[in-house]
Amino acid sequence: MRTRASAAVLTGALALSVLAVPAAHASDGDSGALARFAAPTAAATGKITKVTVNGGKTIAVGTSKKKFTVEVSASDRKGVTLAVAALYRGTVNNPSAVLVPDTLVDHDPCKRTATTATCKYTVVADPKADLANQDAGTWKVLAAAIRFEADGEDKTVAENLNYKSAKVVRAAKLTTNATPEPVKKGKTLTISGALTRASWDNLKYNGFASNSVKLQYKKKGAGAWTTVKTVKADSRGTVKTTVKASADGDYRFTYGGSGTTGSATSVADFVDVR
Numbered sequence: 001m002r003t004r005a006s007a008a009v010l011t012g013a014l015a016l017s018v019l020a021v022p023a024a025h026a027s028d029g030d031s032g033a034l035a036r037f038a039a040p041t042a043a044a045t046g047k048i049t050k051v052t053v054n055g056g057k058t059i060a061v062g063t064s065k066k067k068f069t070v071e072v073s074a075s076d077r078k079g080v081t082l083a084v085a086a087l088y089r090g091t092v093n094n095p096s097a098v099l100v101p102d103t104l105v106d107h108d109p110c111k112r113t114a115t116t117a118t119c120k121y122t123v124v125a126d127p128k129a130d131l132a133n134q135d136a137g138t139w140k141v142l143a144a145a146i147r148f149e150a151d152g153e154d155k156t157v158a159e160n161l162n163y164k165s166a167k168v169v170r171a172a173k174l175t176t177n178a179t180p181e182p183v184k185k186g187k188t189l190t191i192s193g194a195l196t197r198a199s200w201d202n203l204k205y206n207g208f209a210s211n212s213v214k215l216q217y218k219k220k221g222a223g224a225w226t227t228v229k230t231v232k233a234d235s236r237g238t239v240k241t242t243v244k245a246s247a248d249g250d251y252r253f254t255y256g257g258s259g260t261t262g263s264a265t266s267v268a269d270f271v272d273v274r
Helices: none
Strands: 047-053 059-061 066-075 082-090 095-099 110-112 116-125 137-148 154-170 172-174 177-179 188-199 204-207 212-219 226-232 238-244 249-255 269-271
Touching: 047 082, 047 137, 047 154, 059 066, 066 082, 066 137, 066 154, 082 116, 082 154, 154 188, 172 249, 177 269, 188 212, 188 249, 212 238, 226 238
Parallel strands: 059 154
Antiparallel strands: 047 066, 066 116, 082 095, 082 137, 110 116, 137 154, 172 188, 177 188, 188 204, 188 238, 212 226, 212 249, 249 269
16 A cells, blocks of 8 residues: 655655654654654754755666665754755645655764755655656655754754755666577568566556667677667567678667656677678
8 A cells, every 4th residue: 555645744844853863753654764844943044055866867666665865965054963855746735745764874874064964865765655657757855954952952944845856757677689599691680679667556567658769789899889770669568670680799679768767778689690
């Protein structure tokens, strides 16, 4: 059963106390995430200076859990204890899906100066609990910074409910098989394969129909791949084409991805041409 975070998770400032929050404060709506979100205690005086999600790369999630990192930097003249972030779909007041750091770390995730903090976390995207096919695409990134005060209060010093965006998409797979092998020079090679895409609804890879893939060839000893032709998958995701055998080399299919689907490149199939 998939779970959804409540609107309260993203309403107001985000405060993730990964250093000192006991398990009893974990949010039930975040798949067991040991996280706490608090309303701001005063007007924000600092700023979020940088957020990097998955090293700036698209997050392609298959049918099992996918880990990625989020790094957040913030500054305030009186100092920052934690800089934190969450990814969400929908709106802040009514998010349809949320991804947050979901484990209580056993170490300090932050590097600090007198006025700044840069904190790095691991986030786990679980298609079984966190995602549905409709969630694939562009996610908003909420960021906040807090300072632990001497009186025990947590002061929000910076927040941005839509600091940037990140891509969370469904992973794709491709296969390639060339026949016959070996083959005589000048004879016809049949190159076939299958393009499939992860479903976050049924946790299977299903045929990805009517999408174009490129057939690429690399001659034995060469360093670069050459695109031979573009082929369209059929209604079941099956890809099939023919070429004339010219010299020993590798063949592979590659798919460039889309706004909701990750890119994919098959394992190369070497063909012995005699």
